[in-house]
Amino acid sequence: MTEQEIFKGLAGVPVDYTAISKVNPESNSLLYRGYPVQELAAQCTFEEVAYLLWHGELPSDAELAAFEEFERRHRGLDHQTKRIVDELPLEAHPMDVVRTAVSVIGASDPETPVDTPEANLDKAMRLFAKLPSIVAYDQRRRHGLEFVEPRDDLGYSANFLWQTFGEAPELAVVNAFDVSMILYAEHSFNASTFTARVIASTLSDLYSAVTGAIGALKGPLHGGANEAVMHAFAEIGPGEGGAERAVAWLESALAEKRKIMGFGHRVYKNGDSRVPTMRDAMERMVEHYDRPELLEVYVALEQAMGERKNIKPNLDYPAGPTYHLMGFDTPTFTPLFVASRVVGWTAHVMEQLASNALIRPLSVYNGVDERHVPAK
Ligand SMILES: CC(=O)SCCNC(=O)CCNC(=O)[C@H](O)C(C)(C)COP(=O)(O)OP(=O)(O)OC[C@H]1O[C@@H](n2cnc3c(N)ncnc32)[C@H](O)[C@@H]1OP(=O)(O)O
Numbered sequence: 001m002t003e004q005e006i007f008k009g010l011a012g013v014p015v016d017y018t019a020i021s022k023v024n025p026e027s028n029s030l031l032y033r034g035y036p037v038q039e040l041a042a043q044c045t046f047e048e049v050a051y052l053l054w055h056g057e058l059p060s061d062a063e064l065a066a067f068e069e070f071e072r073r074h075r076g077l078d079h080q081t082k083r084i085v086d087e088l089p090l091e092a093h094p095m096d097v098v099r100t101a102v103s104v105i106g107a108s109d110p111e112t113p114v115d116t117p118e119a120n121l122d123k124a125m126r127l128f129a130k131l132p133s134i135v136a137y138d139q140r141r142r143h144g145l146e147f148v149e150p151r152d153d154l155g156y157s158a159n160f161l162w163q164t165f166g167e168a169p170e171l172a173v174v175n176a177f178d179v180s181m182i183l184y185a186e187h188s189f190n191a192s193t194f195t196a197r198v199i200a201s202t203l204s205d206l207y208s209a210v211t212g213a214i215g216a217l218k219g220p221l222h223g224g225a226n227e228a229v230m231h232a233f234a235e236i237g238p239g240e241g242g243a244e245r246a247v248a249w250l251e252s253a254l255a256e257k258r259k260i261m262g263f264g265h266r267v268y269k270n271g272d273s274r275v276p277t278m279r280d281a282m283e284r285m286v287e288h289y290d291r292p293e294l295l296e297v298y299v300a301l302e303q304a305m306g307e308r309k310n311i312k313p314n315l316d317y318p319a320g321p322t323y324h325l326m327g328f329d330t331p332t333f334t335p336l337f338v339a340s341r342v343v344g345w346t347a348h349v350m351e352q353l354a355s356n357a358l359i360r361p362l363s364v365y366n367g368v369d370e371r372h373v374p375a376k
């Protein structure tokens with residue numbers, strides 16, 4: 001038998017072009033439509049960045065105003081979606097809830113089969129507007145709290161925090177949250193985006209692509225890692241002496257051959273381009289909530305992981321503690337990632353459809369040789 005080379009996990013294999021973002025591990029940079037993500041995080045709102053990712057250009061004042069008006073008008077949750085969310089068990093993982101809610105929205109939308117670029121953009125913008133209501137409400141219902149109606153005098157991030165906590169959020173918190181949304185929005189052919197593109201390539205619909213992408217994001221090797229980071233912090237435990245406990249925890253986790261969540265990356269091998277910006281936001285939140293012990297654990301674990309394995313943090317490492325400080329429940333962290341990445345997923349669905357080829361790679365068979373059912 002001749003040995004045929006295979007590319008396990010498609011590692012290092014380019015499978016298509018994209019004009020949406022450029023991940024460059026050599027220069028440790030990430031560009032959205034040509035703009036460095038750090039500049040966008042410093043100077044733009046998440047709404048502007050979403051517009052950029054979908055349209056390819058930053059919006060003019062009039063374009064932004066029209067998009068913001070659309071987004072604010074579509075924030076509410078219809079009765080049917082709310083009723084179905086209410087029927088799901090309170091123990092259901094929030095990723096399962098958000099996946100189901102997107103599926104319900106798709107099943108109820110008469111436009112689902114219409115796949116013109118205009119119809120898909122409209123669906124993408126409506127999903128973008130509705131996801132905060134779903135994610136916020138799911139966290140609240142687990143605490144026995146009612147749905148909080150959106151406020152159309154607030155921008156996307158301020159309203160997201162308002163709908164989750166039912167209190168007017170402080171500006172510093174809104175800014176840190178907005179930065180996290182911008183950083184999470186897009187990252188080329190990661191596993192969930194590739195899933196969305198595979199689904200789109202069969203000429204299925206945009207909601208199916210997003211539903212599948214949510215399933216792919218849930219896993220701890222991908223988006224589920226932001227939640228898993230906080231499980232590690234919980235295992236390390238609160239209180240004084242966090243740095244020593246973090247190092248001891250790491251030693252035993254590595255001895256048990258556990259993967260340390262929030263570290264490592266398929267593409268970046270010298271650190272994730274988004275981490276310094278997210279870490280700044282996290283440090284602002286540590287100061288804002290006066291929780292220096294959390295930063296102590298963060299720094300100790302990062303340093304020990306560098307010394308023991310020479311593996312650097314990815315975006316999920318600073319994002320997890322940031323969301324924890326803001327008051328989000330740990331299982332809500334990955335749905336926050338969904339609310340942001342829906343922009344990237346839907347931009348990729350539209351890009352895939354604009355120049356589609358069915359995605360269908362080959363496999364190399366290594367099962368038993370041909371054989372025959374014995375004659376009876
Ligand atoms: C937003 C995002 O989705 S970013 C990714 C979030 N995921 C995580 O944080 C999960 C933890 N990280 C990992 O599991 C990995 O680093 C991945 C899945 C992200 C990337 O994996 P790959 O590119 O396939 O790297 P691979 O798994 O081959 O790692 C190479 C070596 O580093 C080790 N390694 C990589 N990451 C880690 C980690 N987080 N903890 C411990 N060891 C690790 C591997 O065990 C492997 O060691 P070996 O050669 O002795 O077997």
Ligand SMILES: O=C([O-])CC(=O)C(=O)O
Pocket residue numbers: 184186187189190191222265266267314315
């Ligand atoms: O690119 C990846 O493989 C994972 C990642 O960082 C992301 O999706 O943001």
